[in-house]
Amino acid sequence: MDAHRSEFGGTPHHLGRVAEVERIAHIAFGQGDIHVSETLRRGADLGQSRLAGARPIGCRLGGAARGQHQGRGQRVKSVTLPTHNNSPLDTQAPQIVAVRERWNARPCTHILRGCSIGPVDWGDLRYVLAVARAGSALRAAQQLGVNQTTVLRRLEALEAALGVPLFERRRSGHKLTPVGERVVRTAECVEREVQDLMSALDAHRRSLSGSIRLTTSESLAARLIAPCLRSFQERHPDVTVELLVADERLDLARGEADVALRASSTPQGAGVVARRLPDAPWTIYCSRAYAAERGMPRSREEIAQYDVIRMEGRMARLEGSRWLAEAAAGAPIRCRSNSLTNLVSNLKAGLGLGALPTIIGDAESDLVRCFPPPPELTSQMWLIVREEIKDHAHVRAFADHVATYIRRIVAEADSARQA
Missing domain, CATH: 3.40.190.290 (D-Maltodextrin-Binding Protein; domain 2)
Incomplete structure (x- = not known):
């Protein structure tokens, strides 16, 4: 607590806000060990994102992650979060969403070497869904009308881009990992959106x-x-x-x-x-x-x-x-x-x-x-x-x-x- 006081000026309000921002930063960036520090610049020109009472918040790596990436507490991202009237932070606020999207869209470069997430080919999600529903790459390939090697190659490409396995390979077939289950839920949302889009376009043509x-x-x-x-x-x-x-x-x-x-x-x-x-x-x-x-x-x-x-x-x-x-x-x-x-x-x-x-x-x-x-x-x-x-x-x-x-x-x- 003393360390936080020396860094943030010691006000209890700041300490509460920092704890909440740490939680939001974890949600936004998906990192397991992130600490947030507040820079003491007030009234900065934030362009279209300037809000009454807003402060730039700097996100720092902490713990093991900080040691892995050379240099304690190097800044990796900044996001402006509102602190006006002590209102709770909204995880779906445009600022949080924008940072999360920018984080997901761009791999870490010189600061977070070794944890780069490559671009995702959204077409690969179709193969994930097919394997998840069919239970094996062979049955998924038959349903999609492609070779089994094509299905396996697309799955491996997506797993390599995400940096995590999506399926457990077993003799009986493919079983989703917890991360794979989350990807499938997202893929189902994408599938529904595409189907809705095609329906809307068809209605437009008619x-x-x-x-x-x-x-x-x-x-x-x-x-x-x-x-x-x-x-x-x-x-x-x-x-x-x-x-x-x-x-x-x-x-x-x-x-x-x-x-x-x-x-x-x-x-x-x-x-x-x-x-x-x-x-x-x-x-x-x-x-x-x-x-x-x-x-x-x-x-x-x-x-x-x-x-x-x-x-x-x-x-x-x-x-x-x-x-x-x-x-x-x-x-x-x-x-x-x-x-x-x-x-x-x-x-x-x-x-x-x-x-x-x-x-x-x-x-x-x-x-x-x-x-x-x-x-x-x-x-x-x-x-x-x-x-x-x-x-x-x-x-x-x-x-x-x-x-x-x-x-x-x-x-x-x-x-x-x-x-």
């Missing part, structure tokens, strides 16, 4: 909201987007999709639309990002009634013998339109159209032959292919997103959904045709 302006052609809107929107809105009912159907191309970079589905060559220009979808093969179609009455061509060379329906305007620049114009040079033109949707109607009416993407033509039961798609007659399909919104959660979810849907539809159409 509760996306916002609006998206999608532009595409009339034919692609009818064949692909309309059925795709139904399944998307079942998953994300709070996302509104505004469909801008137009054969002219809106400028996404200028904000005229957010997303575009286009059958075209590689998109050019800045301010957009593009995802390539499966190519769309084209071929020549006619109605079943026309084929029954007039027959139908079996190759490119026979097309000129039949009536054709030609495209005009922007539609005339499509791959299929240009291919048909070259193949049907000199053939009678019965109708012209600037819309693929109208072209389908004209074909079903029996007005002649026309070129369509198979993803559109095959969906019409009244139409038949005249011959398989020529290898050279394909067009690229692109899903384009305005760059500045590409990372918005609801936009990304919509783009992923559309791309997945179109790939599935194309694959199913190919499988049905091959069957």
